[in-house]
Amino acid sequence: LLAITIAVPAGDVTRRDTIEQIADRLLFTDTMAQFQAARNAQNPSSLDWGSDGCSSSPDNPFGFDFLQSCQRHDFGYRNYKKQNRFTDAGKARIDSNFKSDMYNQCSTEGGAFEVAACKGVADVYYEAVKEFG
Template identity: 30%
Template sequence: MRGNHSRAFAGLALALTATLGGAVLTAPTAAAAPSKAELRKQADRYMNMTYNDYHNARKTGPFNFKNNGCSVPGNSYAPFKVTFTRACNQHDFGYRNYGGNGLKLSKTRSTKNWLDRRFKQEMYRACKNSNWHKKSCETAADAYYLAVNTGGDKAFFG
């Protein structure tokens, strides 16, 4: 009986080989992981979005999208926390993926400064879209920016 099964299997294998033109069936291989340059390009796209576009974007890739909202530089600026939350979340993405605690896409002073400037731009954009008095809101944005620009080295560089 065993010989019959072996012959049947051999016949099936021969028939499949003939049908497939000698092609060898292999298990599909996993796609190659994106290069650091490709990841940087994807991360740059997220960082160059407006804070609302970032918030609404489909979050893909090996990136760290965790955020902790806004750390408030002093109680007088606490009311702006909600206004700036989306800009803060985008800034968190930058620190976690470019800096020393994540993918380390560009752990440089120049990149940290760029991320901080983008943060300020997006907070100013949030001020335009809010009900706050423009000057008061931008003063608060300046305080948040100053806090991350002067006190954010440990969070960025690790």
């Protein structure tokens, strides 16, 4: 018998993530810059990239830029609903990530006073989505 070995480069073997796994990576693992790059490219196109910003609240309260945090939060709600997995636990995880995103933004807002003020506003936004989102 003759044995044949075929070499396949490792790069050619790919694992296919489900659309749910991709949404979770974009929400919970990727940096905001990575999320925004995917959002700007609308990639993958099968995800819901729509957003109304921070809804009825200002996108930039007191000059604190929460727009991107609100966009990722909208992405989470819309896609979890579309994927039939918008449970209490899923909503809580998306809301918690929203708070983390806003806090990360707050860390760029200047000195200790500005950061503390920003986090105070972020807490109000978080409590609002937790209660009414």
